[in-house]
Amino acid sequence: MPRDYYEVLGVTKDATQDEIKRAYRALAKKYHPDVTDLSKDDAEIKFKEVSEAYEVLSDPEKKKLYDQYGHAGVNGQFGSGGFSWDDFTHADDISDIFGDIFGSMFGGGFGRRQQTRSRNSPRQGESLRYDLEITLAEVLNGKTAELSIPHSVSCGDCRGTGGKDGNTEVCQTCKGSGQVQRVSRTPFGNMVSVGDCPKCGGSGRYSKERCPKCGGAGRLNVTTKVSVEIPKGAEEEMRFRVAGKGEAGYSGGPPGDLIVVVHIRENKDFRRDGMNLWSEVTTTYPKLVLGGEETVGTIDGDKISITIPPGTQIGGVLRISGKGLPKLGQGVRGNMFVRVMMDVPKKVSPYEKELLSKLDDQAGKRPACKPKSKIRQKLEEL
Ligand SMILES: [Zn+2]
Numbered sequence: 408m409p410r411d412y413y414e415v416l417g418v419t420k421d422a423t424q425d426e427i428k429r430a431y432r433a434l435a436k437k438y439h440p441d442v443t444d445l446s447k448d449d450a451e452i453k454f455k456e457v458s459e460a461y462e463v464l465s466d467p468e469k470k471k472l473y474d475q476y477g478h479a480g481v482n483g484q485f486g487s488g489g490f491s492w493d494d495f496t497h498a499d500d501i502s503d504i505f506g507d508i509f510g511s512m513f514g515g516g517f518g519r520r521q522q523t524r525s526r527n528s529p530r531q532g533e534s535l536r537y538d539l540e541i542t543l544a545e546v547l548n549g550k551t552a553e554l555s556i557p558h559s560v561s562c563g564d565c566r567g568t569g570g571k572d573g574n575t576e577v578c579q580t581c582k583g584s585g586q587v588q589r590v591s592r593t594p595f596g597n598m599v600s601v602g603d604c605p606k607c608g609g610s611g612r613y614s615k616e617r618c619p620k621c622g623g624a625g626r627l628n629v630t631t632k633v634s635v636e637i638p639k640g641a642e643e644e645m646r647f648r649v650a651g652k653g654e655a656g657y658s659g660g661p662p663g664d665l666i667v668v669v670h671i672r673e674n675k676d677f678r679r680d681g682m683n684l685w686s687e688v689t690t691t692y693p694k695l696v697l698g699g700e701e702t703v704g705t706i707d708g709d710k711i712s713i714t715i716p717p718g719t720q721i722g723g724v725l726r727i728s729g730k731g732l733p734k735l736g737q738g739v740r741g742n743m744f745v746r747v748m749m750d751v752p753k754k755v756s757p758y759e760k761e762l763l764s765k766l767d768d769q770a771g772k773r774p775a776c777k778p779k780s781k782i783r784q785k786l787e788e789l
């Protein structure tokens with residue numbers, strides 16, 4: 408179980424974004440490899456811990472999830488192994504402290520985008536995003552989503568090399584570097600530019616015969632079935648990472664990940680407010696005044712009877728406990744709030760008309776600001 412993020416950064420729950428940033432910068436200085444007394448490994452563990460806390464608390468959306476659900480609320484934001492440097496998006500906030508050392512420190516794992524990219528070094532494939540829409544009923548019960556993901560995989564016949572039976576040789580044009588220098592004459596003198604080798608396309612290796620299965624691409628387009636567990640109580644924009652189900656890697660690099668982003672479909676009967684649900688029930692004037700029963704649907708799909716208390720106002724709200732949505736990954740459920748509305752009939756029978764006229768006469772005689780019990784008494788006398 409990771410430590411509390413607020414504790415890690417040494418800030419209180421109501422700290423402003425400025426205070427959170429200041430706290431993180433101070434800790435970044437403390438664990439800088441040039442000044443810390445800790446070993447490189449220990450410094451990285453500490454620095455990673457504070458960076459994880461900062462990644463969450465500096466992002467209003469993630470902070471909200473963390474405040475509401477704790478670590479369970481934000482775990483889905485990171486890979487299956489938990490927070491890694493690839494998840495860190497705030498290198499800019501401390502680049503003045505770490506400068507260039509940042510890219511090389513801690514084994515160079517920090518900030519993938521700062522790596523130098525040569526096309527013939529192994530690179531991870533691109534990650535894919537899948538937007539998954541789920542219903543409120545699925546938020547209630549959780550869901551195992553079975554997805555069909557079109558993506559590329561490394562060709563097995565040529566082991567991703569693109570050469571027949573995997574046979575390739577070092578490209579003679581670039582001597583295996585994948586890059587060639589071009590010299591062009593300009594008014595300012597000779598300009599030397601470096602570009603991808605035209606013979607091998609930058610891979611540094613060349614195959615005389617192409618792999619017949621992938622046509623020399625080294626990768627194949629496939630559709631893979633992926634199953635993703637969406638927990639009870641899932642929230643809008645919640646992310647789930649499925650390792651290795653993105654695009655194939657390059658030059659023997661690992662495949663990218665699949666990121667599943669959850670969206671909650673609008674529901675015509677219920678509006679979600681965190682763990683609570685809001686709905687409406689329509690009743691009659693007599694029931695508002697005298698009290699009565701109405702039937703409402705729940706998100707479970709049942710119909711339940713609710714009691715309208717005497718003297719309920721139009722727009723009044725009734726609470727049905729435990730009929731809301733579950734807390735993330737747990738059984739505890741929020742409440743359902745039912746707003747009581749009134750249906751005014753457009754047509755009435757002669758008898759109803761007579762009753763309503765009598766009621767109106769009576770209401771006209773009723774002194775203003777009478778206590779409710781007296782009003783009810785008069786209505787009962789009708
Ligand atoms: Zn192949």
Ligand SMILES: [Zn+2]
Pocket residue numbers: 578579580581582583584585586604605606607608609610611612
């Ligand atoms: Zn080449």
